[in-house]
Amino acid sequence: MVRSNAEVAALLQEYADLLAITGGDAFKARAYEKAARAIDGFPTDVAGLDTKGLQEIPNVGKSIAEKIVEFLHTGQVSIVEEARAEIPAGVRELITIPGLGPRKALILHQELGISSVAELLDALDDERLRDLKGFGEKTEANIRHGIALLQQAGGRILLGAAMEAAEQVIAALSEVTGCRRCTYAGSLRRMRETIGDIDILVAAEHSAPFMEAFAALPNTAEVIVQGEKKTSIRTTKGLQVDLRVLPPAAWGAGLLYFTGSKAHNIRIRELAVRHKLKLSEYGLFHTETGRNLASRTEESVYARLGLPWIPPTLREDRGEVAAALRNALPELVTEADIRGDLHTHTDLTDGVASLADMVDAAAARGYTYYAVTDHAPDMAMQQMTDAKMLAQREQLRQLNGKYRKLHLLHGTELNIGPDGEVDWPAEFLAGFDLCVASVHSHFNQSRDQLTKRLVRACENPHVKIIGHPTTRLIGKRPGIDADFDAVFAACARTGTALEINAHPERLDLNDEDILRAKRHGVKFAVNTDAHATTHLPYMRYGVGTAQRGWLTKDDVINAWPLPRLRRFLAQGRSA
């Protein structure tokens, strides 16, 4: 069954946006926003709950619970429909542009009748914004820049959303009689940070039942093409999904071909040609005789070309074929190697789950250690105090005895200020098992300032991990412009690990930065930055990104046994 929480959360967030645009009660808008966040991070499917059950969720009261029930029964909510009728969807789209908020969006709509990004671009070109109150040259430039950022994503969706959609399709097709194998291929299997369209492969003798089942899926909005070998659909969310049904004997060759990348495929086809062989999606063939030499598994195809199996995350033509020929492929870190998460939050700051619930979820994942790292006081909104942090530490120490296998670490996520300073004096920092430090503001400093700022944070002996180092948000905000080679060198020199933030909106560092940083001799921490129990599984995307950066478990500090991790955390700290 489709998990409804994300849909309900999206609807509540939409209503909150519409309230903000129409200038309704700000507290009401915020109430809907808070409820949306709570439901998104709620571990149980809300579709199975009644109004009473829904009200058990924090920040969901009677009124919102009734609206959720209305949505679950009828697929819509009347007051949301009324608000939609008043504010065109395009106006809401305007506030997704960085630099444009609800106030200005409403002015654009009321004064100039703008109700889409395209109309806004036209108005910018005609210089029609100049005369509006509150708009100037700088605002114009900001809006243009924001639109360019949005368009860069070019219709691609985030890895996490693509994976969820693919797994729903796979679950459905795996139930069809005659399904021998079913999996995803393409850039999704290579764990690229954004996905253009989803490729699903099925191994079966007969394709027709799969093509029919695929076209009839509940989330299918439109069938683009339907044939014997391939069917393409568009989902209700506008995402294209392609299904290909392969004969079981050609599974390996097909999977290899449709996984790509194109550049990797070209590279191994060249290798085949040199061996007087021909590689296609149907198999590896002898050029002269046409005899099929390998096709059933990927391993057999690679082996016949004199190669070990190459993990999909390496298939980008970045030297993986040459390394495979030398038998020098790295032994990549896997999700099973990860022993703990070192950057997570609770509802003491901006998380939505309690300490006890987060720790329970970590234990269920089989971790041997787990760090809680709530925000520190310099992020004023979090209203952190020494007393609150110490009380949490006490609560954590008491929980520590509850689990046989899981060891809890008390940490914090510090804010790296404009000058590179962090929250709290050294004496207080010495009390933590682990300090992550991250940039959260002042992104537009000069390159020189940003570099010095990050280097200074690395030089703080209590800072052991730099969180989301570039602070980019994929498709929304570019990374900061620092001299990262200088930062990586400082990390290596000071024994500071770089985070690979596993949240699908961040994936920060990205694969290319990881490769560069590794050359400097840096260690890494793959962390989820979880704000809900449902975020802990994002670890897979972080590990996929680490693999794309060619990392082994020796490179990743949270793949180490606890004593080795502790030695790393203690380095340079005298306290």
Added chain:
DNA sequence: TTTGCGAGCAAATCTGGAATGACTTCCAG
């Protein structure tokens, strides 16, 4: 609209920088 304290009503995360244009909007988490 929700929550908490107390049984209906008050309060609800902050804070500073930047841009714009003279006080407001937007942004970061």
